[in-house]
Every structure is written in C-alpha cells, then in structure tokens.
Amino acid sequence: xxxxxxxFIDLRGITCPMAFVKARLFLDECASEEIAGILVDKTKSNDxxxxxxxxxxxxxxSVTQVGTLEELQELYPHDASPFPETSLQLMLIKVQVKK
Numbered sequence: 001x002x003x004x005x006x007x008f009i010d011l012r013g014i015t016c017p018m019a020f021v022k023a024r025l026f027l028d029e030c031a032s033e034e035i036a037g038i039l040v041d042k043t044k045s046n047d048x049x050x051x052x053x054x055x056x057x058x059x060x061x062s063v064t065q066v067g068t069l070e071e072l073q074e075l076y077p078h079d080a081s082p083f084p085e086t087s088l089q090l091m092l093i094k095v096q097v098k099k
Contacts (some may be wrong), residue, residue: 005036007034007035009036009037011038011039011040012028014040016045019045023040024053025051025088030045031097032035032097032099034097035094035095036095036096037092038095040093042089042091049091059093059095061096063094066091068088072088072090072092
C-alpha cells in the first residue's frame with residue numbers, strides 16, 4: 001500500500017496542534033496529486049488530525065492504526081530502521097494532495 005507513497009513525514013512524538021501545523025506545512029510542500037503519508041502517535045489530541053487535513057481540501061485515502069512493528073513495515077516497507085519499537089500506538093494517514 002505505502003509503496004505508492006510519493007512523500008512521507010514522521011511526526012511521532014508531536015501532538016496537535018503542532019502536529020497539524022507540521023502536517024500542513026509538509027502538505028503545502030507536496031505537489032498536487034501526490035500521495036503523502038503522515039505518521040503520528042495515536043493519541044486523543046491527534047484524533048481530529050485526519051478531519052483537519054481533509055478540511056484543508058486534501059483527499060483522505062486512509063487512516064490506519066498501527067500497533068506493531070510488523071504492521072508498520074507492511075505499510076511503509078522502504079526503511080524500517082527509523083522504527084525500532086516492537087509495540088506501537090501509531091496512526092498512518094494517507095492523503096492525496098489537492099491544490
């Protein structure tokens with residue numbers, strides 16, 4: 001699935017509202033129609049992030065909860081080295097950029 005990602009940003013450790021700010025800046029740098037992946041911690045404060053991204057006019061392709069390193073490697077197989085944890089509570093937001 002994520003092998004089709006054109007752009008990717010890892011926002012682990014950052015919660016909204018700063019996660020939204022960083023995601024917005026990232027998406028502003030992406031080209032129109034690119035497929036972007038945004039990885040964030042699955043926290044209550046980050047729960048509204050997909051809706052906020054959609055409200056910017058981007059097309060939400062999927063929101064996948066990631067609970068293990070193996071799941072993350074399936075979603076983002078390019079390089080698992082930045083993800084050393086064996087138990088994760090993450091959310092991968094896949095977006096088609098609209099400008």
